[in-house]
Amino acid sequence: MNRMRLLALGFALATGAACAQPVELQLWTWYLSPKFDTYVKETVAAFEKANPGIKVRWFDKQDSMVQDFIASVNLGNAPDVVNLNIDETQKAAQNGFLRAASDLTGTSTLNATFYPQSLRNFTTGGKVYGYPWYGWLNEGVLLYNPDLMKKAGLTRAPRSMSEMLSYAKTIKDKTGAYGWVPALKDPNTASFLGYFYSEGLPIYNASGRAVFNSPAHAALLQQYVNLFKGGYIPEDAVRREAFQIATELYTQNRVAMIVGGPQALTRIKDTNPTLYSKTVVTEAPLGKAGVQTGGSMSLVVPAASKHPKEAARLAAFMTNNLNQLAFAKVVPVVPTTRAAQTAAQFKKGGTDAIQEATALVGASGRFINPGYKAPGNSDDLYKNFNDNIEAAMMGKKAPQKALNDAVAYWNANMKK
Numbered sequence: 001m002n003r004m005r006l007l008a009l010g011f012a013l014a015t016g017a018a019c020a021q022p023v024e025l026q027l028w029t030w031y032l033s034p035k036f037d038t039y040v041k042e043t044v045a046a047f048e049k050a051n052p053g054i055k056v057r058w059f060d061k062q063d064s065m066v067q068d069f070i071a072s073v074n075l076g077n078a079p080d081v082v083n084l085n086i087d088e089t090q091k092a093a094q095n096g097f098l099r100a101a102s103d104l105t106g107t108s109t110l111n112a113t114f115y116p117q118s119l120r121n122f123t124t125g126g127k128v129y130g131y132p133w134y135g136w137l138n139e140g141v142l143l144y145n146p147d148l149m150k151k152a153g154l155t156r157a158p159r160s161m162s163e164m165l166s167y168a169k170t171i172k173d174k175t176g177a178y179g180w181v182p183a184l185k186d187p188n189t190a191s192f193l194g195y196f197y198s199e200g201l202p203i204y205n206a207s208g209r210a211v212f213n214s215p216a217h218a219a220l221l222q223q224y225v226n227l228f229k230g231g232y233i234p235e236d237a238v239r240r241e242a243f244q245i246a247t248e249l250y251t252q253n254r255v256a257m258i259v260g261g262p263q264a265l266t267r268i269k270d271t272n273p274t275l276y277s278k279t280v281v282t283e284a285p286l287g288k289a290g291v292q293t294g295g296s297m298s299l300v301v302p303a304a305s306k307h308p309k310e311a312a313r314l315a316a317f318m319t320n321n322l323n324q325l326a327f328a329k330v331v332p333v334v335p336t337t338r339a340a341q342t343a344a345q346f347k348k349g350g351t352d353a354i355q356e357a358t359a360l361v362g363a364s365g366r367f368i369n370p371g372y373k374a375p376g377n378s379d380d381l382y383k384n385f386n387d388n389i390e391a392a393m394m395g396k397k398a399p400q401k402a403l404n405d406a407v408a409y410w411n412a413n414m415k416k
Contacts, residue, residue, distance in 0.1 A: 022055045023310050026079035027318075028069070030297070033060035039330050047317045054310050069302075073097050078304035080311035081318075084130065086121050087189075087374040089298050093129040094376045094415075099301045100127040104312035113320065115366040118336040122298050130298025131319040132336035134327055135368040137294040138183070138194055139284040140261040141357045143268075146280050148256040151175045157257075157280070161198065161287045164259075165223055168232045171256045178249065180257040181234055182224060183242040185389055190382045191242070192389050195220065197371030198287030204372065210410035213403035221392055221399040228393045238390045251275060259284050262332030262357035269354070281356040292367040296336050332358045336365045376415035384409045 032040055044056045059079070061068055066088055072078045084092060092098050102110060107128070110119055114132045122130030142157055149157075152174040158164045168179030183191035193203055196212055199220055205211045227233050236245050247264050249255040251272040258264050269276040286292070299315040301308055317323065324335035325343055332354060340346070346362035375381055385406045392402040 022053050023307050024055045024057060025081060025307060025311055025314055027056050027058045027081045027314065028065070028079045029058070029060050029083040030065045030085075031060070031062050032083075036327075036330060039327060043318060043323055043326070047314055050317070051310075051313065054314070056314060070097075073302060073304055076304060078302040080301065080305040080307055081315050082300050082302060083133070083297055084300055085297055086130075086295050086370060087378050089122050089130040089300055090124055090374050091376055091378065092300065092302075093124040093127075097303055098129045099303050099305070099308050099312075100129055101131050101301065101312070101315070102128040104301060104308060105131075105316055109316075113316075113338065114336055115338055115368070117366060117369050118296060121296065121368065121370065130300050131315040133297040133299055133319045134324060134333035135294060135296030135336050135365055136261045136263070136334055137284075137292045137361050137364060137367060138261075139198070139259055139286060139292045140294075141281055141360050142257060142259055142284045143265060143279050143281050143353065143357065144257040145250070145253065145255075145275065146278055148175050148177050148253065152256070157282045158285045160285050161195075164257075164285050165227065167257070168227055169230070172232045175256070177253065178234060178255045179232065180259060181237055181242045181246040181249070181255060184224065184228075184233070184237045184393065185239070185386045186241050186243075190378075190385045192221070192224075193385070194293045194371050195224075195287070197293060198289055198291055200287070200289035210407045210414065213400070213407040215400070218400040218403055221389070221403065225392050225395075225399055229395065238393050247271075261334070261361065262354055265354045265357055266331070276353060279353045281353050281360065283360060291369070291371070292364065293371045294334070294368040295370055296334075296365075296368050328358070328362055332362070334361055334365045334368065336368065340365055375410070377413065381410050381414060384413075 029040065040058060044058055048054060048056060069082055110128055118132035119128050122128055122132060144157060148171065152171045154167065154170065158167045171177060171179040185191065196203060196217055201217050203212050234245055243260060246255055246258045247267045250258055251268055268279065299318055301311045301315060305311045321337040321339040324337050325340060325345065327333055328335055329345060341363045343363060346359055348359040388402040388406040391397040392399045
């Protein structure tokens, strides 16, 4: 009898296992559909093939990503893997919304896979909360219209940011086109803080208080104010994203230079193929500190995920070196994996502008650093900072006054 019972129990367990439903994960990405549908779907299919007990449902969120994520957490039905940027990852971790990647995957594995700075970008309270994904460099490369440069009497690209400011005046005076469009007030960030960082000017002091209002900070802001008031920077630069303005005007021969990632070149190639074929790509001019700034996306596992181990497996798979390099072949992003440094696809070669730009920055993920750590309530503080930058540009406040007001507000309201 005991033997029969054991056989029956074994049969029942085997039948139950055979009928067990696969684990279903929800993956949310940010602005990747429809342009990158093929890449994401192929990568998900490869994951499912390697993990036959797991099925993935992919949803691409756009304008409503952050709001939908917070709502899902509050309703107790959060997705399993979510695509967030550095600031949003930090805020979600500080609010207790995430599981630590370093707990799920292990610090040693993360350290072996990703650049140290990429991990620091997603570290809060000594734990890593995001699996670093594709990144970008703000300075990246410099691309320019050789016809406008020649018309302005300039024989080479600027080699420093101080030269860049000088070129802006020369190009506009001699050609009528803008030299370039600096990121004065990009949405949802505090772009001008990056200019301070690149010039070696501090954002915080050792105790974490904002200190970006020294005379040196104000003097740098004054240089940009002078350019804006002189008509050397488009008026829209205080209202719209610099990247959008620059790519639009460049394709119309109304901007001579763009500083940024290779992504701009894809738009130029689509909009003005003739100009694209002429465009020259070279190293970006840097500030006195000689550093690049930039950012990256991450994949995170919400604390409310019902399948955290499987979710961590998916996040690690999507962000591994093989899949990041494959993504970089589809769009010129900068991988955050250590092994990308020696990838053959980033060896310089060819005369195509996108290939040139990708070769210059593709293996530079180790430089991805926003330059400052976003405070917990960054949306509020960034808005205050940007409003003060706009006030300085529009002549409503002196640069020193604008920065004094911003620093006072930050130090009174900052959540670390």
